Amino acid sequence: MINKIQHSTNCGDCNCKTSIFKSLHPFELELINQARVQVNYKAGEIIFKQGTPSPHFVCVTSGLAKIYIEGYGKNLILALVKPVDYIFGPGIYVDNRHYYSASAVEDSSACLVDVNIFKKLIRENPDFADEFIKRVSLQSIFNFDQVISLTQKQMHGRIADVIFYLAEKIYCQNPFVMTISRQDLADLSGMSKESAIRILKEFREEGILSLQGNTLEILNIKQLRQISETG
C-alpha cells in the first residue's frame, strides 16, 4: 500500500504550486524539505484533533481533507483542503494547541513539518512573513463570508453557497463528483443532514442541478447565483 501514490521527492517541485512558498529561497525550501515527514491517511482517518498539541503544520499533498470545529453535538466544517495546500491553525502562535480538528475525506497524504522551522522562516524572511500574513488574511475574509452566509441566509442560500464553493474552489469543474458525504454537506452549511438532502432534491426537481449518484452538475448557474444572493 505504501508508495502507491506518486509524490514529488522534494518541496522545491511540490510546493511551488502553493503561492506562500514562492517567496522562499531554495535553501529555505530545502530546510523544510529536510524536516518534512510524509504520512498517508485513509478516508475518514483523523489527522489531528481539536485541543491536542500542534507540533507541526500539515501540507496536504494528495486526496482531500476537511478542517472542522467540534461544537455542541455537531461539527462545523471550516474548509476543505486539497493538494497542494496547507493547514496552519491559529493556535501555533498562541498556545500550540489545535482549535479545530482535521480528517481525511478521501484517501490522502500529507507532509508534516515542524512549526518551529516555519516560525523561524517567518522571522528571517520578511517576504515570506508578508505572504503568510496575506494568507491568513484571505482565510479571515473567507471566514467572514462564511459566517454571514451561515447566520443571515436561509437554507437554500447556504446550500447554493456550498455548491459554488465545491464547484469553484474545491473540485474546480462543473460536473464534479462529490466525494464528501451528505453529513459533510450539512456540516459545511450549518444545517441538519435531512435538510441538506431535501434542498438538494428541490434543486434537482427545479432543474437547477442534476445529481446522479454523487456526480453533481450545476445546470442553471444564474438561478443558483440568484438563490445564493437572495438568501
Add this chain to the structure above:
Amino acid sequence: MINKIQHSTNCGDCNCKTSIFKSLHPFELELINQARVQVNYKAGEIIFKQGTPSPHFVCVTSGLAKIYIEGYGKNLILALVKPVDYIFGPGIYVDNRHYYSASAVEDSSACLVDVNIFKKLIRENPDFADEFIKRVSLQSIFNFDQVISLTQKQMHGRIADVIFYLAEKIYCQNPFVMTISRQDLADLSGMSKESAIRILKEFREEGILSLQGNTLEILNIKQLRQISETG
C-alpha cells in the same frame, strides 16, 4: 468641543497598554507617534465603511467602537473595540479594502496611522511581526468561538455568551452600564431585536440578572454559564 478629552500626547505613554506595541523599540514607537492623526467621533458616527479603501489602521483611544459586517439586510457585529485597542482588518494585506465597517458606539476618539508604517515595522522587527501574528491568531480563535455560538446555540445560549463578553471583555465589571443598544445586542448575537429583548426579560424574571435602565448585573453567574454551555 475639541480637546475636551484628555489624551496622551505620544504613543509611548498611550499604547503601552496594548501588548502588541511592547515589542517595538522607542524609536519605532516614535515613528508611529509622528505619523498619527487623532480624530474624534460622536456616538453613531461611522469610522470607516466596508468596501472602502483602507489607508490606515485605527487605534481607539477613548469611548467604544463596534466593527460589523453589513450583511443581507442586517448587520453582524464582530467585536466591540475599547481603548486602547486597534482595528486592523484583513484587507490590508490583500487589496487594501475594508471587509467590515466600524462606527462609534459611544463618543470616541481614535488615532489613525498609515498602514505602510505598520507593514514596514512588521518586516523590520520580527518580534513585532510575531506579536502581530499572535494577535491575528487570537482574533481568529475568538471568531471560531463566535461562529460556533452563532450557528450551534439557540438564542438563550447566544445571549448568555454576549452578556459574558460584555461583562468580562468589554466593560470589565459586573454591574455594568450597557452603552450599546438592543439592536447592537441583537447584532452581536445574530437574532432579531425583539428576540434579544424577550430573552433579557426572561433572564430578569428568572433572577439570573437585574436590568434597570441600562445597568445590567449578572446575579446568577453559574446559571448563566450553564445556559451558555447547554446551548
Add this chain to the structure above:
DNA sequence: CAATTAAATTGATATAAAACAACAAATGGG
C-alpha cells in the same frame, strides 16, 4: 418645554428548520 423622532417593549401570528421515525440503498468485512 412641547413636539417629533427614535428606541424599547410586548403580544399575536407565521414559518423555517430541527427532531423524530421509518425505511432504502450502498458499502465493507468475514
Add this chain to the structure above:
DNA sequence: CCCATTTGTTGTTTTATATCAATTTAATTG
C-alpha cells in the same frame, strides 16, 4: 456473496425564531 453497518432518503411532527403590529418609553431638537 451475504450479513451488518453505515449512509442516504422521505414523510410527519414539533419547535425555535422571525415577522408583523401596536404601544410605551426615552431621547432629540426647534
